[in-house]
Amino acid sequence: MHPVGEKLHIIPHQHAISKEDRERQNGHKGHVLWFTGLSGSGKSTVASAVERELNQQGIRTFILDGDNVRTGLNSDLDFSAASREENIRRIAHVSALMKDAGLVVLSAFVSPYQKDRDFVRECAQGDFSEIFISTPLEVCEQRDVKGLYAKARAGEISNFTGISSPFEEPTNPELDVPTHQMSIEEATAMVVDYINTKIALDQ
Numbered sequence: 001m002h003p004v005g006e007k008l009h010i011i012p013h014q015h016a017i018s019k020e021d022r023e024r025q026n027g028h029k030g031h032v033l034w035f036t037g038l039s040g041s042g043k044s045t046v047a048s049a050v051e052r053e054l055n056q057q058g059i060r061t062f063i064l065d066g067d068n069v070r071t072g073l074n075s076d077l078d079f080s081a082a083s084r085e086e087n088i089r090r091i092a093h094v095s096a097l098m099k100d101a102g103l104v105v106l107s108a109f110v111s112p113y114q115k116d117r118d119f120v121r122e123c124a125q126g127d128f129s130e131i132f133i134s135t136p137l138e139v140c141e142q143r144d145v146k147g148l149y150a151k152a153r154a155g156e157i158s159n160f161t162g163i164s165s166p167f168e169e170p171t172n173p174e175l176d177v178p179t180h181q182m183s184i185e186e187a188t189a190m191v192v193d194y195i196n197t198k199i200a201l202d203q
Helices: 004-007 019-026 043-056 080-098 114-124 135-142 148-153 184-199
Strands: 033-038 061-066 104-106 128-133 175-176
Touching: 004 033, 004 043, 004 148, 019 184, 033 080, 033 184, 043 104, 043 128, 043 175, 061 080, 080 114, 104 148, 114 128, 128 184
Parallel strands: 033 104, 033 128, 061 104, 128 175
Antiparallel strands: none
């Protein structure tokens, strides 16, 4: 670790090509779609379906998914509160960088704490939408696609969100998507219709 004082000598470089230049080239604005919700709520499923639809529309996208990121960039982190915060801090900056490259970034993370999600919003500097996949715990536990809830109930997984660790529901998300009350196609259409109003260059 470098002494804090050394950060005073860091001067960000101003690049010749701006975010606006990239957006004009892409034909749409960059944006961070942040999918939050319990494990098994449908975050990654909806995000993947949304990306597929946006790709067919010619929109440049990229998905950042919790499990995938933890196998590389964040493989050094566990599931303690401090590591969860650091996990989201890193992804917040990665999402913002990719958004500045003109992409629509679909980030699917449990992200159980409101303060961490607020940090992501701040990093995105206005180009951010919180998508709450609001499937309730009992439905997620019934689905239990990965078998994680059963392991958490058996005490084999500690700090598991919804069982032994809290999930703070978003207080004012841009979209509330209850996947237990609608089809994936309906959920996808809801998100796609919404994001298209946000990324049009004339908005």
